[in-house]
Amino acid sequence: MLSKDLHLSNVHLSDQEMLLAADGELSTSRAAEVHAHLAACWGCRARMAEIEATIADFARAHRQTLDPQLPPIAGPRALLRARLAESTSKPEVNSWRWLPHFTSATRAAAMLCASFFIAAVVGRILVNHSSLRGTNSIGAAFERGALPDGRLTPGATRRVTISDVCSMAHEEVVGEVSTSLRHEVFREYGIASAHPDDYEVDYLIAPGLGGAEDIHNLWPEPYTSRTWNAHVKDALEERLHEMVCGGELDLSTAQRDIATDWIAAYKKYFHTDRPLVLHSRLESVNVLGVGRVYSAPRQAD
Amino acid sequence: MSPADSINGLSFPTVAEAAFSAKPSEIEREVIELFEQFRDPLLRYALSLGIPVHDAEEVIQEVFLSLFRHLQLRRSRKNLRGWIFRVAHNLALKQLFANQRSQAKTISDWTIAQEPFDPSPGPEEQLSSAQRRHRLLAVVHALPEADQGCLRLRAEGLRYREIAAVLGMSLGAVSISLTRSLARLIRADGR
Numbered sequence: 001m002l003s004k005d006l007h008l009s010n011v012h013l014s015d016q017e018m019l020l021a022a023d024g025e026l027s028t029s030r031a032a033e034v035h036a037h038l039a040a041c042w043g044c045r046a047r048m049a050e051i052e053a054t055i056a057d058f059a060r061a062h063r064q065t066l067d068p069q070l071p072p073i074a075g076p077r078a079l080l081r082a083r084l085a086e087s088t089s090k091p092e093v094n095s096w097r098w099l100p101h102f103t104s105a106t107r108a109a110a111m112l113c114a115s116f117f118i119a120a121v122v123g124r125i126l127v128n129h130s131s132l133r134g135t136n137s138i139g140a141a142f143e144r145g146a147l148p149d150g151r152l153t154p155g156a157t158r159r160v161t162i163s164d165v166c167s168m169a170h171e172e173v174v175g176e177v178s179t180s181l182r183h184e185v186f187r188e189y190g191i192a193s194a195h196p197d198d199y200e201v202d203y204l205i206a207p208g209l210g211g212a213e214d215i216h217n218l219w220p221e222p223y224t225s226r227t228w229n230a231h232v233k234d235a236l237e238e239r240l241h242e243m244v245c246g247g248e249l250d251l252s253t254a255q256r257d258i259a260t261d262w263i264a265a266y267k268k269y270f271h272t273d274r275p276l277v278l279h280s281r282l283e284s285v286n287v288l289g290v291g292r293v294y295s296a297p298r299q300a301d
Numbered sequence: 302m303s304p305a306d307s308i309n310g311l312s313f314p315t316v317a318e319a320a321f322s323a324k325p326s327e328i329e330r331e332v333i334e335l336f337e338q339f340r341d342p343l344l345r346y347a348l349s350l351g352i353p354v355h356d357a358e359e360v361i362q363e364v365f366l367s368l369f370r371h372l373q374l375r376r377s378r379k380n381l382r383g384w385i386f387r388v389a390h391n392l393a394l395k396q397l398f399a400n401q402r403s404q405a406k407t408i409s410d411w412t413i414a415q416e417p418f419d420p421s422p423g424p425e426e427q428l429s430s431a432q433r434r435h436r437l438l439a440v441v442h443a444l445p446e447a448d449q450g451c452l453r454l455r456a457e458g459l460r461y462r463e464i465a466a467v468l469g470m471s472l473g474a475v476s477i478s479l480t481r482s483l484a485r486l487i488r489a490d491g492r
Contacts, residue, residue, distance in 0.1 A: 016480040025461050025476070054486045058441070061434040062456045066345040069354055073340055076358050080336055080365055084329045087369060 013044045072246035086276045146228040148219035155259030156217040160210040166245035206237040232275040236266040342457040347393045360392045383463035440489040451478040
């Protein structure tokens, strides 16, 4: 061990003491003693230099070996954000757990309110249901048209480079579909007489991923799809855009996956079998009739 | 498997119980900030343990989902960096054991042959640099696992008490381990 006047003697510092000093792990008084010894002792200073050089070499080797393997942070960060949002929304489903903390009278009142609320929701759904043409069940109505007809809409791309795709944020690459083309799409799908508010003519391969304004890349996506709706697809497009621009995914793979089955692609890239609450919750609000939160649908006229 | 369930020795209440104890939006922001700060060091550490990148990314996602619950429950904020690395270490080891059961180790993090050369030095210097790095990493690879862990965590900037908490060692054991490892590295480097 180091005595107070050690720096004046021939007793040298141990490697452990020097490493503790280099790492700032010594007490202030002990560190002062070690530094005083180092100032006086060439042998210990040389050894200290070896230790510090080796630390630097190892730290450099550690980074140089591993850093090239680190994917960009953007994709994982987006995924974490989505998962956190999903976590925070779960309590809404199970929030009755806090009822036992209330008095029985309060609980009864809460239950009564809940009953009215549920009745209102069911009523609203039934109203929506009755307004849908040609459907026999609520579920079928909501999910009808979530996927395009592959024969009519196989997907089409324009010639783009990665830098073209990545030079703008995904949400900035918005392609307006011409009125005549929208009419053509509706006619092709045999729903020319449909109420325009029920559908959005959407790109299968988004313009932000190199999708073309071509009838083979457009289909009428119903707003009434509750689970796999346009907002969920938007989230997938944003995720794929991030992955492509982050170098995690080939553009051609992203285009192929979204064109083949965008729902399967969503499941694949978000590691989930159902839409994350963050991506579909707005639709739930809409179904409850609180207010339309989607962007205004394009008119089919 | 839920992330919370997977942490050894820790048991978290459900999200529903936690949601009423803190404001999620603030915590979400904090967790994302911590993710941005520690994702790369954690990923390097997980990779150095021998986990493929995809699995390591998933482990880190679980770490931060667990951190989110931890903060929601207003549990200790003392030394969050140590907490994060400890959870990452536990989950990474669990993943490593699962991978080893299902397949042979395929990690290439210490495979010098796949490393890109730094373009700035000349060819001879590149070779020399790569050889030195190879020698250093070969020595590290031959160290006991606890010693490797101490070195890698120290390389990521952890203090001794944090390393001790992550690896379940005493402070003195961390100090001795690092000293021993550095002495070997110095000898191998012919200094």
